[in-house]
Amino acid sequence: MELRAENLRVTAGRREILRGVDFAARAGEVAVIAGPNGSGKTTLLRALTGEIAHGGRVALNGRDCAALRPAELALLRAVLPQAAALSFPFTALEVVRLGLTAGVPGTRAATGRLPAMALARVGLAGFEGRHFHDLSGGEKQRVQLARVLVQIWEPVLDGAPRWLFLDEPVSALDIGHQLQVMAIARDYARAGGGVVAVLHDLNLTAMHADRVTLLDGGRVRSAGTPAEVLTDATLSAAYHCRLRTNTPPPAGGPWILPQAADHCQEEAAE
Template sequence: MLNATDITVHLGHKQILQGINFRAEPGQLTSIVGPNGSGKTTLLRAVTGEAAFGGQVTLNDQDITRARPWQLAAIRGVLPQATPLSFPFTVFEVVRLGLTHGLDAGHDDLVPRALARVGLTGFEGRFFQELSGGEQQRVQLARVLVQVWHPVAEGEPRWLFLDEPVSALDIGHQLQVMQIARDFADAGGGVVAVMHDLNLTAMFSDSVALIAEGRLMAQGAPEDVLCDAQLSTAYRCAIRVNTKPGQGVFLLPHAASLAAE
């Protein structure tokens, strides 16, 4: 389990996160949603140990501030919003970086398998900088996947932390990436994803954390968190959530308006 207790983050004199209590379970896909600037990415960076924070974060019952980097790398892979590269690495070389350390280190056969998962079979020899933004995003996802290829290893769950994993993708590849995350969770691993698309969030998530102005407004099942009142307050516009029998909640753009009702 991932447990984050009383998480606070400051950037200079500004407080970005204010006493957030957040949790994620293995076997589930947990999404973090909220308006721009609400602290979603900051929370993800805190729970992965990439940002200084106050409070406590434990992953698989281990305090992440006491774990060595290689220990964390063995149980969790992190996909940031963007990973710029200054040197002409090939796609194979970029994906293989995920095998530098960890339980699957040196298993180069995982590289083409991961590329196949993200729909990039045959891209191994191409240069990363020559790819489109969406292709680069999927290459980086493949790198993270090989790092934690087995969702459960040595009796412990492994984790994917994804920051806006579908932001540069068309709808077909969005669904592909979300299904990869869903499959990882269904196989016993844990997934935490920062999301903007509320419909994809509702379709694929087991748990949703709604953040606004550095505070956690709610966390729970999508149908409990993604409701008119809470979304309208968080996003500061009137939002109406719709439902279809047996298919959960969904939102339509024409059901939202900037003027509060």
Template sequence: MTLIATDIRVSLSDAPVLHGVGFRAEPGEVTAIVGPNGSGKTTLLRAMTQDLPYTGQIRLDGEDIARLPGWRLAGRRAVLPQASRIAFPFTALEIVRLGQMAAAGPAPERRASEALERVGLAGFEGRFYQELSGGEQSRVQLARVLAQVWEPVGRDGPRWLFLDEPVASLDIGHQLEVMDLLADYAARGGGVVAIMHDLNLTAIYADRVALLDAGRVAAQGTPAEVLTDATLSGAYGCPLRVNAAPAPPATFLLPHMARRPGRTRHQRGDSPCISQ
């Protein structure tokens, strides 16, 4: 019950962007897609969610997504793009309810409120979307995709979250909240594929990492296998070193030092940190 992309090629304005990319993600895991700007991360995600034409094959739980009707895909995977523009004055609750149009369930309004509560926005149901901060809007959109695939495993198998930079506009506390939420979704059997820029958060939370560079896969595997000095330095074009955070009382602020206890599958202090 996996997501497998084989020989994916995408061209935009006649310029090749992806050059035969192979990608694999498993339910029950957080798979991070990382790489420098322009490496093809968003293009790969948009191909896997059928937002862009591609050649090659993408199979979700054994089925070619090109042959699946949209309503079936909408019930099995939800997509969070980098940015969402809302022209009309919807409330936060109404935005979340949009996600439920693809997956009807009992007590939809209560579930939408629960989704807002999960992303730290309890009581925001009546707030207009345009009046929210950028970070609050981002979390409303996350609540929308959660409401769409609320149960990580359904009668038709695992459900999937596809997320493009889900923590980019958030402060460190909310970044940790969101990443904890995604890790929990995976731990309960769902699949999570997320484009990430923060390599430290990737090291902490990802079970698998795909590093893209110039439209090709530079490395795939566990964080320890992919996040190495040589691999990262080559992809990002600057010297990078993978280190472990120093022991207290040294002053050294990294996300995993603030990690909420009891909410991770990794032991605190085991995750590497990436510094320039």
């Protein structure tokens, strides 16, 4: 089962934002979309999830997305937007519960426990009654992720994979919580779901992506495994700066190398 998009085109006025983008992702894998600011990552994600009008075709699990009803789409995929504004004075638990309104099959008791379980999964056990507006930026981002998770909690439904679309899910997070969120993505894929995430952090991408699509100027500059895509020449050309991969930092400089989200998993289990 897979996600496959062909020749995606998006225009805004006379500007071409996506110029014939092909994209593929497989259930069981984490697919990362990378690229400079303005290269079209969010636009691609929104085209893949059917949120914006586009040319070309998107097929999810072999079904043409344009033919799926909103309720069917809501059962198949959940979307974490790059920025989510909230105008009501909701608690963290109420925000997460919004994910349930998209339609989660299951017993009332099971869905009743789900929001609290999702908060614990993102390391926010005990935050249920906290006001969303009072939370820190990283806490808000993780509450929004919990909301997305409850929408499609089980990675496989009736034998078909479900899909998480995450637009910069770690942009506000400290290094430990970045690893925790990437572990959530990996677990979702390992359990049979599909994950498509937009990431700016190339080291996180190198560590966690099965497949990378590097956008540049609304086109695919490179697509493949991290080793194929994350090369000196490709990255330097895309980001307009000199980048060296697999090179130690200058002598004496600290080099932060993320490994695993140990303390965060303990925190979630408490």
